[in-house]
Amino acid sequence: MKLFSVQIPELAKCSVLMRERSRVEETIHAMQRAGAGSLQVISDFDMTLTRFAHNGKRVPTTHNILDNRLLIDEDCTKKMRELLNTYYPIEIDACRTAEEKLPLMVEWWTKVHELLIQQRIRKDMLARAVEESSAMLRDGYKLFFDRLTEQQVPLLIFSAGVGDVLEEVIRQNHVFYPNVHIISNYMDFDQTGVLRAFKGQLIHTFNKREGALSHAAGLRELQGRPNHQNILTIGFLNDKTMDVANAILRYITSSRHK
Numbered sequence: 001m002k003l004f005s006v007q008i009p010e011l012a013k014c015s016v017l018m019r020e021r022s023r024v025e026e027t028i029h030a031m032q033r034a035g036a037g038s039l040q041v042i043s044d045f046d047m048t049l050t051r052f053a054h055n056g057k058r059v060p061t062t063h064n065i066l067d068n069r070l071l072i073d074e075d076c077t078k079k080m081r082e083l084l085n086t087y088y089p090i091e092i093d094a095c096r097t098a099e100e101k102l103p104l105m106v107e108w109w110t111k112v113h114e115l116l117i118q119q120r121i122r123k124d125m126l127a128r129a130v131e132e133s134s135a136m137l138r139d140g141y142k143l144f145f146d147r148l149t150e151q152q153v154p155l156l157i158f159s160a161g162v163g164d165v166l167e168e169v170i171r172q173n174h175v176f177y178p179n180v181h182i183i184s185n186y187m188d189f190d191q192t193g194v195l196r197a198f199k200g201q202l203i204h205t206f207n208k209r210e211g212a213l214s215h216a217a218g219l220r221e222l223q224g225r226p227n228h229q230n231i232l233t234i235g236f237l238n239d240k241t242m243d244v245a246n247a248i249l250r251y252i253t254s255s256r257h258k
Ligand SMILES: Nc1ccn([C@@H]2O[C@H](COP(=O)(O)O)[C@@H](O)[C@H]2O)c(=O)n1
Pocket: 044, 045, 046, 047, 048, 061, 062, 063, 064, 084, 088, 091, 108, 109, 112, 158, 159, 160, 161, 205, 208
């Protein structure tokens, strides 16, 4: 289909890899015919909506943003880093199955959350910790969030990170719009604003997908958007921008094509 190299030239870039090009094109076409009113977007957060690295340094995940003296002491920093060095290589180990990794991920998240609770983190310090961090959204994020909100397309961010921190990152980047819904690990603060637990069921890397789909089905705003036969999954190479996702979004939501 010539149409796509002309109307979405970003898809012709050699950095864009597709398992079955014709299927991708058919799906985008079907989504465009269905229009913005049928669209819903589900996204990860850390290293998807945020950058992987900047100036050669890793951009912190929402958990790592909490590594700030305003919130935790040196001993906790040390223990959290040891846990990261132990469990992160397991999370990304291509030789282990998801079944093998799952209990180890539960162990990692549980240990870190216990450490954070012991630190009696203060809710009113979170915004400053985010300000002082090097958290950074991926290039092209503004166009992405703006387009979705203009077109009233719900954006469900499903993250195994820390929801309170995630919210603060998008708030400080001025894109926490009403169409944005976040499912994540939220902190539970006592009446004086001190962390005492994490709310609800733990979300980790290996239970995110099922959780995202069941939550999406339950959200009132997403009802009436049953575009389940047309699903497009987009992954990013670490240092790439959101231009491909933005180009597809522009095409699908542009009234010119209707
Ligand atoms: N203590 C932890 C636990 C997890 N992480 C990383 O957070 C990432 C969350 O990613 P989302 O796409 O779900 O937002 C996850 O992949 C872990 O690598 C961490 O940094 N510290």
